Amino acid sequence: MDKAPKSTSLDLAALEELLQQGAVRTLFQPIYDIAKQHVLGFEALSRGIAGSNLELPDRLFSLASAHGKLSELELLCREKAIARFVEQDLPGKLFINVSPNTLLDPSHPKGETLHLVEKYGLAANRVVIEVTEQDKVDDGFLLLKTIEHYRQLGFKIAIDDLGAGYSGLKQWSELRPDFVKVDRYFIDHCDQSIVKREFLKSIIELAKVTNTSVIAEGIERLEELSLLEKLGIEHAQGFLLARPAHQPPVILDAAQVMQLKLRPQGEYSEMTMSVGLLAQIESAIDQATRCKDAHKRFEQNKLLMSLAVIDAQQQPVGLLHRDQLTEVFAAPYGHALYAKKPVTELMDKQPLIVNENAKLDVVSQQITEQEFDIRRHIIVTRDDRYLGLAPLRDILKHITEEKIRHAQHANPLTMLPGNVAINEAIEQRLRAHHNFSLAYVDLNHFKQFNDLYGYASGDSVIKLLADVTVQVCSQSKCFVGHIGGDDFMVVFDGTDAEHLCHQIINQFELQSKAFFTSEHVEAGGYWATNREGQKQFVPLLTLSIGLVRPDLDSCNNSHQVAALATDAKKEAKRYRNSYLFVCNRRKPAAPVVRIKSQAQECLV
Template sequence: MTMTEQLHALGSILAQGSLHSLFQPIISLSERRILGYEALSRGPSNSPLHSPLALFCVARQAGRLNELEIACRQSACKRFSEQALPGKLFLNVSPESLLETTHQPGRTLQMLREYGIAPSQIVIELTEQAPTDDFQLLQTALHHYRDMGFSIALDDLGAGYSSLRLWSELRPDYVKIDRHFIDGIHQDALKREFVGSILQIAKASRAQVIAEGIELPEELAVLTEMGVDLIQGYLLCRPQEHPPIEARLMLAKPDSTSVSLNEDASDLSALLNEQPAVAQDTATAKVLEAFRSQANLNSLAVLDGRGQPIGIVHRHSLSDVLLKPFATDLFARKPISRLMSDDFLAVELSQSLQQVSRLLTSRARQRIEEDFIITQNGNYLGLGRVIDVLKLITELKIQQARYANPLTLLPGNVPIQQCLTRLLQQQRESVICYVDIDSFKPFNEMKGSVLRKNRQNDTPMFYLGFSGNEAELRAHLDDESVIDEENRT
């Protein structure tokens, strides 16, 4: 197809408004709900510019990129509004279009008014396809969007020309990790290190990480274990004109038959405190009285009319506000929604203790006295305490160290018997695999001799993976009967 024909096809698409808008959900694992949708544009199905790569490449070459992006934005807003899709709308914008002299500020805001979409629902997703030199001008443009109430996302982190500098300069609300680092992450330790570093930087910059391009259950499992909460990809849902509006339709139900030797329970029942909640229109004075009458009450969840949490009130935060001069008189009759915090963690009852622990540690502002909310299918059940999570995690680690084989770190007879007993009591249908490894005794003896040799040479032994400290390991090694007993087992 000649360049002239491509330009003609582009002109026809823009003149006729024949773009197609598809939507791909972005899901919050902790809340099991849809955070929002990324809008993706396509040309007409019978057009040589159906592919977005060809469509935007031709527009860039023709100097009509800004015009095309505005048309895509309008189509996405219209379809999003018509379907009344929940959550946020992620709109792709290239930095070069923002820096074009023909770019007209205010067009997007006018468009949102036309389709009845609140600015707080819009996330400007910055997609870097070409080098960006004028960071100051780009920062000014994005501050303009922020002032209008939009959020900012940085797309394809790790793939662009200067994405790390963009992150540092622009401080986005969301950061999307490039698909390259998600692909096969369960088989690539270096990719896991990269994603782990991104999570640490995001924690410091108070940005939320979105893992996009997830296609395999193994990838999702690793990302979940690492503490990634926001996910997107073909495994969950392909881009569609009419996407699902409920996350449960895309998330696999928790496997009620799975049993972990590392956890005492398959859900968070042990952490659940069935504390009462308050409605969002409850007077502040009534909430204050509840705290005064219950000395051990640290937090109260705030619910909407459907019984779903929309905020949380912490005792210390409420006290800090009401200690200010005239604050009690000013807020006493106001609804508690005025003083609640919407920066809260809500987890599903079916999630594991390890998952909740990672979510808590990934929250930069989480305080040990602040509670988190436990839900079931999005509905409020009760509260959980951070200190209880720490206690249970510590107990599990101690139990693992006590009963694990010091050489292989495999579970010993006690946790295996506990697991079998639990399965029998719960009458679960289960499969047990017994593996008999030939010549394992010489291998075990060789590892034992290596440990003893390293002890004599004062060589650090932590690389062997022992879960205790050095003193505990030396205590094991000083008792030759421990090694002999393990060899006989």
């Protein structure tokens, strides 16, 4: 049980006066979407009277809790935060801290938060209720009901200080929050801790599955922000970005983006992670280090296999391996000959050195081309200075796992990425706010062709369409995916989407004629029986392509974008010959609401 803070009658009197006068100050700290490089919202932070014993929140709230005033204080802070947020016309969402114990307090007024947002004209869906994980809650079921009540009123829910409290993942699974804020312990020097990095990676994976947004708070160092961005965390908060203020900044300007070394919008990788994420932080040795001192270092840590050797500018010049040094020292007179010599005498002078941002597939190619020993490490650098060592085994393991993952979701006929990868490619561009076009490519008259010429020919035609599409799209930056059957999707990042689609049509029509008899080619088609048993003339294979350029501000997910492309493809299918339909509609269609007639109501 928490100990009550030592307080005096003067402190209690000051608290009573603060509550009566409403003398709470509200500061706002921005939470940024670093992928889209704009503000997500602001966390409201309350302070007592400046210069008093109750100025800092820890002291203020502890005292209020000890004297049964926590509910009253939190309501005061909540109203001040909402009022100031509206007064300053701040963009995005307002994040408000709420203690679970306050929510469960029988004396805590019900419906007060909704009353406040209505009073000040703020939409409920712009308010995020932050429930801290640090407080122990005895009645978890009642808390769940209370949170669900807030959600039904339109408020968003966040778990604050994830990883710092009692229930952790259990609370996450039960509350189903819109946001989780990772406790700053896991952010602090996360770039230097393998354990923290692995924890963050696990949280990100879980967030993807549960459709939850992760916010990293307490970022104070550039290296922390750089790692978080590479891991895929999109929302960030901390002194490095902006300190709490009465009038907080509402944008990340170009100078700040450059200073923070954030990636330019739209810069992303379709496939692999960066090698820097596998780098193990292990201190290097200076090139003047004697061999006997390096040997002592290896003896102190039996798990240490390699040591990077650096010069005075912290730049790597070589790699010293345990087994090579041990072998030399074990030889007759080896110790006497090399003990006092610098490590440069025995080190590998041509190790593989790569920048932390190098992609794993590129590094893997370098490894295989140079035939490195799989037991070795490579040196990872940042700004040409030594950063850490990455084991070759780990790199190849991740490459293998990624290839397996893509193979699992690839189409077995064409080996092109399937639905999962297509959706990921679209989501990636939506998150990065990167303009793109999406084409839905579909074969016409394929069933009749398949029935007449057989399944083997049908498969060959689908492979031809895949080959033609990939070949044409190799001229520009594109992502080609195979939905299934005779349906394909292409994501275009450039402005040449229409031109490339016409090329796909022309090349396919030209090459697909090789699958027909000369009589059918000369006639432009063939007679076949339809499903009703009637004879009809079927043209040669043609393509229908629907092309859309989604509005990034209106389309929230890949399903909405795919629906746009599907509608465009349906329009293209109206034409008998190959046709490219360029859709002018860029926003998702409004949902259709059907009102039942009285007769229908009676039947329900």
